[in-house]
Amino acid sequence: MNSRRNFIKKTSVVGTGIAMTPAFTYGIFEKGQNEKLNIGVIGVDDRGTGHLVNLLMRKDVNITAICDIDQGRIAIAKNKIAKAGGKAPKTFGSNTYDYRNLLELSDVDAVVIATPWLWHTRMTVDAMKAGKYAGVEVSAANTMEECWVS
Numbered sequence: 088m089n090s091r092r093n094f095i096k097k098t099s100v101v102g103t104g105i106a107m108t109p110a111f112t113y114g115i116f117e118k119g120q121n122e123k124l125n126i127g128v129i130g131v132d133d134r135g136t137g138h139l140v141n142l143l144m145r146k147d148v149n150i151t152a153i154c155d156i157d158q159g160r161i162a163i164a165k166n167k168i169a170k171a172g173g174k175a176p177k178t179f180g181s182n183t184y185d186y187r188n189l190l191e192l193s194d195v196d197a198v199v200i201a202t203p204w205l206w207h208t209r210m211t212v213d214a215m216k217a218g219k220y221a222g223v224e225v226s227a228a229n230t231m232e233e234c235w236v237s
């Protein structure tokens with residue numbers, strides 16, 4: 088099984104509240120493999136930036152893209168990535184659906200979604216439809232109707 092599949096196998100992000108240690112939350116690659124997981128972070132205010140900081144401490148992850156409709160938050164996130172020695176990420180957030188352009192990137196394997204509640208289901212379903220592994224903050228869905236969104 089390749090390392091990306093192991094990432095998901097060992098990851099339990101969705102609906103957990105993401106309050107665990109980074110290693111448990113984001114999974115651990117098999118030792119000896121050099122492949123890095125490329126992650127996009129959608130929503131980089133307090134919570135999303137917290138996830139970003141945890142991810143930046145990992146050697147098995149690249150942050151390849153970030154998205155936020157608040158350009159001030161994008162600037163802060165980019166600064167943290169640069170200070171950690173990371174390559175400048177592609178950035179999105181020109182409108183509330185610009186995250187869908189991030190989801191089209193071939194160099195994004197997985198996304199961490201830390202936007203307000205009412206975006207969670209839509210963004211998570213869109214991410215999975217785009218073939219990306221998706222980790223989402225609580226809550227995953229807010230209504231019974233959202234549980235049937237496709």
Ligand SMILES: NC(=O)c1ccc[n+]([C@@H]2O[C@H](COP(=O)([O-])OP(=O)(O)OC[C@H]3O[C@@H](n4cnc5c(N)ncnc54)[C@H](O)[C@@H]3O)[C@@H](O)[C@H]2O)c1
Binds near residue numbers: 180183201
């Ligand atoms: N802050 C915490 O301690 C905490 C703890 C547990 C769970 N959570 C959950 O994490 C999520 C984020 O928390 P927060 O405190 O950072 O929230 P927040 O509302 O402060 O930040 C959300 C960010 O998402 C951005 N955003 C909103 N709509 C967007 C869109 N369509 N596209 C791109 N970006 C968009 C906003 O500009 C903002 O920067 C929430 O769902 C919250 O319930 C937060």
